[in-house]
Amino acid sequence: MTHKKVAIIGAGIAGLASAYYLQKNSPETQILIFESESKTGGKLLTSAFAGVSVDEGADSFLARVPWAVELCRDLGLESELVSPSARTASLWIDGKLQQIPSPNVLGVPLETESISEGLLTPDALSRLDSNGVPSLDLPDSDASIGQVIQSCVGLEVLERLVDPLIGGINAGRSDEMSCAVMAPQLLEAAHHPDGMLSRLKDLAKNADPTAPVFHTHPEGMNRLVDALTKSLENSFKMVSPVLNISRLSNKWLVETEKGPESVDGVVIATPASVSSNILEKTLPGPAQVFDSIEFASVVLVTFGYSRTDFEADSSQSGFLVPRSSQLFMTACSYSGSKWAHLRHPELEILRVSTGRIDDDRHLNMTDDEIVNELRLDLNSTLGIESAPVDVRVTRWPNSLPQFPVGHADQMNALDVELGHSAPGMFFAGAIRHGVGIPACIRSGKEAAQQLSEFLYG
Template sequence: MTSRVAVVGGGISGLAAAHRLRTLLGPAARITVLEQRDRVGGVLHTVDLAGAPFDVGAEAFLVRRPEVPALLAELGLADALVHPTPAAASIRAAGRTGPLPPGTLMGVPTSAARLDGLLSPAGLAAVAAEPQRPLSWEPGGDVALGALLRSRMGDEVADRLADPLLGGVYAGRVDALGVRATVPALAAALDEGAPSLTAAADRAAGGARAPSASRDVSGDSARPGGPVFGAVRGGYRVLLDALVRAAAPEVRLSATVRELHRTEGGWRLVLGPTTAPEALDVDAVVLAVPAPAAARLLASAAPVAAKAAGEIELASSVVVALAYRAEDAASLPPTSGVLVAADEPLSVKAFTHSSTKWAHLADGGLVRLRASLGRFGEATTLQVDDAELVARARADLATLTGITAAPVATHVQRWGGGLPQYGVGHLERVRAIEEGLPAGLAVAGAALHGVGVPACIATGRTAAERVAATR
């Protein structure tokens, strides 16, 4: 019977795994969470910004997936679930800021899309002509979304719409992200024989009710079926603290796991510096770490899985949180935020107008914002000091809104390698990881089945169930 489990990684995936393990294995089980940082939470991080708890990592989650609302209810935190205001999102492209067009599926236009304020006449003509052009698609295949959009609808749709939307979700570029992993409903519609990309988007949007806006800036106006997005009042630390209390693991911070080996009775983890190694023997292991770390630890125990994990690349990003006196931010547009096309002469990829988007952040007479910087391949542009990142964010805010006053508070949060990239063939890599694991070993995290919080929770719970069945 499994009674000793190590969870490597104390982010939301690892804590969800620990919580599920406690439920399955009971109070006598020894569950150890090993976290390399000096705190739990991973890319969920709540800080104090001018007297209010403020999330500087992931901000919102899809409430139409059940995982977060169900977990909040299970932990007695149902009242902590909040939804955005009706404020709508905007987009900056071709030197203009306008409403984020409705009627798209992650930036892929449906027949209902209204793109007049975003595309040039030539761009509009290319989109309008797409349904009449013959479509060649190999069922089960995968291509980069950017290549597909450019070949079917032209460069403007890719650069001005899909790229900023996907940049908000993955910190990735539309030309490197695979259709099948990033917009699975679109790939499924193409597999089923949709005669055009527009028709496929129509089918996918009708069946999946997918949100058409980035989680970074989108509001949540009254939409059919109820709210799309949610957040946690008090920040994600409310959820993280409750998970730790309920799971009751031994949490070891600043603990680096260097090696993982199979033993006759289970698994041995080697921790600490090479000069003073420590061995931890357990019955089962959940690896809830970024893909490169998983690849390193799996190298001897599961080489096929390790190879696949090693092929998943990461993107780095930065969040700059800013708080202003209300009178100094009077020119802020009444939108939930703005996405920025990659070819705009700005450093940021998005601003979230947090106090407008979330009613619970509108108190205290202050206006709170967050700027997002960094796309895949731009890591070197982020290697400047915090003061320079704040200066870049403020300069772009002035360009977009006219706000030039100094903020009353700032916080810079760097996420080195914070987001996995779902490239072409990603699902095959994930399948190789999961099918290549021996009994008693499981993998969880954002590199698998989605970068959002609900998907990460789901992978943690699934991993816990896999290893709890070890005999």
């Protein structure tokens, strides 16, 4: 068998996972990883804050889907993973913090008794006592989360519970978001003949309520990135942005400022706007699809408050802010309550975010202005008046892809088009199956599998 050479473009979690599975399943393959930054990991970034390792972006991943847990197991990290010490969170609603009903599935409450008084009107509550059969015929393949929830359990549950939770995942609007991509379990339940609520309650009966929902590593998400990067020591890494990809006979030419590299196959795992640019000349059709994907920009500000000035509720991991509240902040996480390893001896560490697909005020603000605006919100919500001891601002421009209804079909069509017009080229990343780390790993793993099959049959 001849040894093939491939390029993985972009060393975020999706690209690294792709390289990892390619190396694992086809060790004879020569892998070249192209990354524009000197550091791998892309949007996974941990750094020191007040002497502890605090993530500047993603701080955990879903434990109830397999891909991230499996990868950690493979890398020997599974036994080091931890889960949140505080498992409940609140919503800032009607000018006060109110407990998110539990159990819930992406904000849909499963027990009306768990809903705090006044959170929902009697009409909305009685709707939740029904089976949740949709009031409208829902399309089979996809519908917006808004359409699904409103039709099964009503507008109030959508606006006050589901939108803040789901919007917190990719800063999007649930009335425009694909249910098939963002909440497939809700779509499946809505189509169940017994009704959405009956189906979700049935599924919940078989679930272990004590099983962790999220995992992280005590050293932060960098630990996963470092372990992956180390496992790829034998791959060749090129720190240079890819500028263009072109076709030369039956090879791909990956062009950087350092010159072209000829390869037999490619996995594109760059942000969609970059993928569009590097394919524009050679594959205008796919480039246009990448270009059409909309992204939300967010900012994550880490605050350190002296515990003599503010003490977070240790039973809560934080709170979410619905768009109807008109606050600048979208969420606040109490790091020391959520994660035992982030309980600082003197400080309360809060991670506070701002920015939504329909609120990009922060783009025109300086870091100081953002901090001041968030401090006003921390004062309104938590009563914090004093100045923080430490502050860190991390901007994530165009970081969270939006998934309109039909997005999954569009991605499948892109797969098919690449199969016809770009043999040996595959794509991975947050646009494929969703923004979550497990979904990104899944996309990388699948692209590696497709590339292996292409190369070796």
